Amino acid sequence: MIGVIADDVTGATDVAAALSREGLRTLLALNAETPVTGDADAVVIGLKTRSIPADDAIEASLVALRTLRNAGATRFYFKYCSTFDSTDEGNIGPVTEALAQALGVSTVVTTPAAPVHGRTVNDGNLYVFDVPLHETHMAHHPITPMRDSNLSRLLTPQVQGAVTTLPLSAVREGAALAHAMIASAESAGVAHVIADAVDAADLAVIAEAVDTAVLTAGSAGLIGAIAARQVPSGRTVSAPPAGRTAIIAGSCSRRTLEQIAAFQESGGSSHRVVAEAGQTASELADAALTWWDEQPADSSALIYSSSSAEERDDELPEAGELYEQVAGIVAHGLAQRGVQRMVVAGGETSGAVIRELGTTVAVVGDEAAVGAPWVHDVARGVHLVLKSGNFGDVDLFTSVAGDVGHD
Structure with missing residues (x-):
């Protein structure tokens, strides 16, 4: 092994x-x-x-x-x-x-x-x-x-x-x-x-x-x-169910920013998490989940804190850690709402999500993009793509969501 x-x-x-x-x-x-x-x-x-x-x-x-x-x-x-x-x-x-x-x-x-x-x-x-x-x-x-x-x-x-x-x-x-x-x-x-x-x-x-x-x-x-060079013993590929997809993006990489823009330009609904001084992760997550609940029940949607270097607020030096906490709370809330498909962009963001979900072991399935497979948390019934910020084509979010265009 x-x-x-x-x-x-x-x-x-x-x-x-x-x-x-x-x-x-x-x-x-x-x-x-x-x-x-x-x-x-x-x-x-x-x-x-x-x-x-x-x-x-x-x-x-x-x-x-x-x-x-x-x-x-x-x-x-x-x-x-x-x-x-x-x-x-x-x-x-x-x-x-x-x-x-x-x-x-x-x-x-x-x-x-x-x-x-x-x-x-x-x-x-x-x-x-x-x-x-x-x-x-x-x-x-x-x-x-x-x-x-x-x-x-x-x-x-x-x-x-x-x-x-x-x-x-x-x-x-x-x-x-x-x-x-x-x-x-x-x-x-x-x-x-x-x-x-x-x-x-x-x-x-x-x-x-x-x-x-x-x-x-x-x-x-x-x-x-x-x-x-190994002799494979065979595998059973885990595939996510069709349905509503939640996209949670925290990476500030150029490719993730492009993927966010492409999703929005194609009509995808999105909510940007922007912290102000004194706001807590719970407050920001609650606002994001309230927004999610207002979306059509069959609509995939994007919740993101990603931003370009020019957009970052230097007066909030701990914003990155705060946004990671928000992502984890949001993912947990979405799982409680029965969301089975989540795409998470960014290494630190992905770490926060799996910690909050309590995911310990997952089965690796087909790739949504090269280097970004669907993984199945069998215990929780959740299928996740935990994506490096730089991975995936520009239209990855759009293609994985599959039903953008709902407002």
């Missing part, structure tokens, strides 16, 4: 989709401590460790590792964001090294390359749709501003072990040479090998080169290639 530890909820759904796409029966766990049982080829645990203090991220990741081992996993993957979201303190490096130490692994091959999402690595540099990372919107990220594209320079301050690269020229020579270079790095005491990859064929070579590795790390790209 493959066990995956993801550093946020939407990253977990992304990697779960990659595993399920290759025919593996995949369970998504959203709590590190809850024992995972059930017939599965892979189990993914989604944490909220990307931006918390490194020591706390390590502790949570080691708890998740124990849970996966108890579930029967024998091969492990640490999934982080394909834009390498981190600071000089971590948490990608510290968590990788803690997991490696716990598993007795001396060298970890890692790559954020995910060509299906436009993320590629060449000469050790990370590109987003052929644009160097530091020239993208990630340079202005409020928590983890990415102002360098060189992965060695980004990773080295975070780790104790040495860092090297596996160049594209070696990958293109095939798995035998790639494996030999990884083995050579291990013999030299190198702890982290960052692999170049610009297309799916490159990832397939790397997956073959690490075929016996106990621990690897990266985005959903490499684990998808690793999964493709």
